[in-house]
Amino acid sequence: MHDVGTTENKGTSGEIEERAKEDWRTRLIQFIAGAIAIAFTFFYLQFRTQAILDVDGYYHIKWSRLIWEGLRQGHFPPPFPYLPLTTLNPQSYVDHHLLFHILLIPFTLFGDMRIGAKIAAALFGSLAVISCYWLIFRYRIKYPLVWLVALLACSAPFLYRLSMTRAQSVSIIFMVVGIYLLFERRYRWLAPLAFLYVWTYSLFVTLIAAAAIWVAVVWWSERRFEWRAFLWTIIGTVVGFVLNPYFPKNISLFIEHLLMKLTAKDFATSVGAEWYPYESWYLFYSSLVAFTAMVVGYVATGRSERSQAARPAFFLLFSTLLLIITARSRRFVEYWPPFAILFAAFALQPLFERARHAFGSLPADVLADLQPLLDQQAGDKKRRFREEIAPGLLCVLLLIPLGFNVYGTAQTIAEDENPFAYRGGMEWIKQHVPPGEIIFNTDWDDFPKLFFYDSIHRYVSGLDPTYLLDKDPELSRLYENITLGREPNPAPLIRERFGARYIFTDNQEVHDAFYDNIINSGWAEEVYSDDNCTVLRILDERREPPPTEDEQPDEPTDDEPQN
Known part of the structure; x- marks a missing residue:
């Protein structure tokens, strides 16, 4: 037994x-x-888009690459000279x-x-x-x-x-x-x-x-x-x-x-x-x-x-x-x-x-007494409904x-933004602007893409506008006034206060007033432009501004003699 x-x-x-x-x-x-x-x-x-979703991703992946390159050269962490006017300057980054x-x-x-x-x-x-x-x-x-x-x-x-x-x-x-x-x-x-x-x-x-x-x-x-x-x-x-x-x-x-x-x-x-x-x-x-x-x-x-x-x-x-x-x-x-x-x-x-x-803790004799009252097949159906059908x-x-x-x-x-929109402008800057110079970017949130394509130059504002605000409130307010077109003659201010000779701006309507102001001032010229962005250079001497639409000579009519 x-x-x-x-x-x-x-x-x-x-x-x-x-x-x-x-x-x-x-x-x-x-x-x-x-x-x-x-x-x-x-x-x-x-992969519904070719872009890196959210612009900060461009900064993260590029900075990771620079960390790797720094490690290979024995520098960890590497320096970050890219936002010198903000609280993320090289000494405080x-x-x-x-x-x-x-x-x-x-x-x-x-x-x-x-x-x-x-x-x-x-x-x-x-x-x-x-x-x-x-x-x-x-x-x-x-x-x-x-x-x-x-x-x-x-x-x-x-x-x-x-x-x-x-x-x-x-x-x-x-x-x-x-x-x-x-x-x-x-x-x-x-x-x-x-x-x-x-x-x-x-x-x-x-x-x-x-x-x-x-x-x-x-x-x-x-x-x-x-x-x-x-x-x-x-x-x-x-x-x-x-x-x-x-x-x-x-x-x-x-x-x-x-x-x-x-x-x-x-x-x-x-x-x-x-x-x-x-x-x-x-x-x-x-x-x-x-x-x-x-x-x-x-x-x-x-x-x-x-x-x-x-x-x-x-x-x-x-x-x-x-x-x-x-x-x-x-x-x-x-x-x-x-x-x-x-x-x-x-x-x-x-x-x-x-x-x-x-239910499981009921005594066996109670379950036995209840069994005649329960239809086993119906019980199985309820359990199947509870465990399988309802879920x-x-x-x-x-x-x-x-x-x-x-x-x-x-x-x-x-519908995310074109990841290659700024590549042309930044390639021009890399080829024509000496390394280490400050680029005046008219949008702080453009910085990650600019940095992704060009890490040999420095920029005015990026990652968060409060970094510039906390470092220099007066400069931050001036930056906002310039980029929104509130300063009628921005070029000398950009050169003297921000230390920049080149300007990168997207072709968004919000910057139309800024573009008109700086071109009409005679202190800047357009050196690169495509459908997405424009690069401007501040001149050493003021030129005569281009004529406005009101100053354009009238086109001759059919009744007028043409030279």
Whole structure:
């Protein structure tokens, strides 16, 4: 009898092990299929245009290439002489994306760095969403396919901004890893993570916020003070600042960024559109799935028992914080939507588990008494509907906003600016202007493209207009007045105050008044022009300005004699 029982037990144990292996294989296939779907989406979006999406990507990929060239020559980090009139002058420059730029180096080795930048953007964007999807698998959240589609359908602006060659994708990966370490209570690992995050992007403050939220949530749910989570995060952050090639200038730049952007009033100067909020109605309908997830999460968290609510409560506070800063500035829209989906997923999980355990924990005699009242076939149908049909229908429903978001984002990306628009003008400057001279660029946001094509010259303003404003407010106001055509005789001011003899301007209507002023003054001549841009040279001596339209001689009529 003993041998028989042992054999039966082994058989039962073997069946359990086989089911576990089968479950693991199924989940692995689901995860790989989901990762492929995510990657396909981002590579499809990325190559709807030839351009590097968002102009800052031109700066990031070119600067990464210069870092690589500096490393090969034994210079790390290399000097940055390109914006000498701003707070990013050679003495004060800080690369607060340093690790991100190092990660971009392999993509600069393509024959066309533009292609390398686009592949990097698609890859990092995919990894960011895959990391969120991995968190769902790691904690065995039910219906992973539903959450996969929800992650991709959560927001059109999210898809757009994650397609940029910028550090936000890597930032999301840092956030997800930090959340995993908090949930697993591996607090010591938060120190190296925070260190690397500081080297990568200035949004490392979200990791500090996450640690503080986790401490509060654990105290609320378990009545324990998890001070180590916050302490190790702060230690890693401080070390990241101190053990940094830009210390202590990196502290000054970080404070400058906070003072520039964290203001309840309007900005001191006209900054990039990403710093302003979205129109409310657009944000709502373009991120409808994310908003719906927030509502579902709020309702589900309210019905969870406190002992099971630590993780949902964390996502409640964290995603709400990200929603608030998204409402303040559109540049944070890439962070809130995926964490809104994670909030709903983790908030619903305790309810699903409680429902399953409630029925499964009934005594055997009670289940036996209830069995005659339950039709087995009907029970199987209900279970199949709950486990397969309902999630499938929800996925199909989510495919509608997914289709709209992907199509709309693809259309927006396809309309991006011509990446070669300034190449002709910058090639002329490289060939005719001595290296090291300052080029007066009439738009601060043209700098990344100018820098991409020409890194042997310097420029007046770039990356952010507040860098020039903070360095020299008077010069910043003069720059704005000149470029908008408010100065009737700008050439002497450009030469004397900015130290520039050559001017690069795009052919946009906003600069028509500037162009007319400088040409009509007689102090400048046009040396290069195409459909997209114009290069002007300031003269040593004033010439007679060209005649205006009113001064042009009248064309002879048919009745007038012609010489």
